[in-house]
Amino acid sequence: MQKFSPFRKIGYAILLLGFLVAAPCALQAQDEKKTVDQTVTRMAVIPFQAVMPEDESSTVQCPICGNVNSSGSIVKGSEKIVEEIFTDKLRDLKNVEIIPQERAAGVYRRVSADSLKKPLLQIMKNVGGELQADVLVVGFVYLYRERVGYDYSAERPASVAFEIHLVSVKDGKTLWRGIYDKTQKSLMEDVFQVSSFFKGGAKWVTVRQLTKLGVDKVFTTFPGVEK
Numbered sequence: 001m002q003k004f005s006p007f008r009k010i011g012y013a014i015l016l017l018g019f020l021v022a023a024p025c026a027l028q029a030q031d032e033k034k035t036v037d038q039t040v041t042r043m044a045v046i047p048f049q050a051v052m053p054e055d056e057s058s059t060v061q062c063p064i065c066g067n068v069n070s071s072g073s074i075v076k077g078s079e080k081i082v083e084e085i086f087t088d089k090l091r092d093l094k095n096v097e098i099i100p101q102e103r104a105a106g107v108y109r110r111v112s113a114d115s116l117k118k119p120l121l122q123i124m125k126n127v128g129g130e131l132q133a134d135v136l137v138v139g140f141v142y143l144y145r146e147r148v149g150y151d152y153s154a155e156r157p158a159s160v161a162f163e164i165h166l167v168s169v170k171d172g173k174t175l176w177r178g179i180y181d182k183t184q185k186s187l188m189e190d191v192f193q194v195s196s197f198f199k200g201g202a203k204w205v206t207v208r209q210l211t212k213l214g215v216d217k218v219f220t221t222f223p224g225v226e227k
Helices: 006-037 079-092 101-114 122-131 189-201 207-219
Strands: 040-043 058-063 069-070 097-098 135-145 147-148 153-156 158-166 174-183
Touching: 040 079, 040 101, 040 122, 069 135, 069 158, 069 174, 079 097, 079 158, 079 207, 101 122, 122 135, 122 158, 135 174, 135 207, 147 189, 158 207, 174 207
Parallel strands: 040 097, 040 135
Antiparallel strands: 058 069, 135 158, 147 153, 158 174
């Protein structure tokens, strides 16, 4: 049987003591990292709204920031379509908890009905506070016009214009804004649109397909999206 010298035994004892001292520190560091990684942002998607121009104006103002946007006809229910497409993208984000949309919509309807004379941002902050949300997604549709024609022969192309804000519940500040305003054109009309034309399958897209392309584009700058 192999015998260990007293000095070797002392050496092993020192190593063991060092391990016992270091282990809690390592576990604490792992726990701290885990806590950071598990930080969750509570997000509520407020029902998107269609914003129609007054009189015969061709422009509208964003209800949040006052930004002037082009406008036009809006297919009934299109704001819900844009909201649905954008919310689907949000579900891919990490460390984000999306509050059930039915609950967010219900709280918004009730709070806004009770606060008709209050500024929209104040209403949003009140809604976010009741939902215990960190941020709100607020969207507006200014134009949503369907294509007239077929995939490879259109009398009138699809058009869509929308604006989406990410608003802090704490102070009402806009943390991010995405704007998209597009009417599809042929390559003969706009050769610089070749990339988006082929993303649409080199054909005349529907307004829903154009909206999906627009959401994909603006979402590339959304906070938390991995580049």
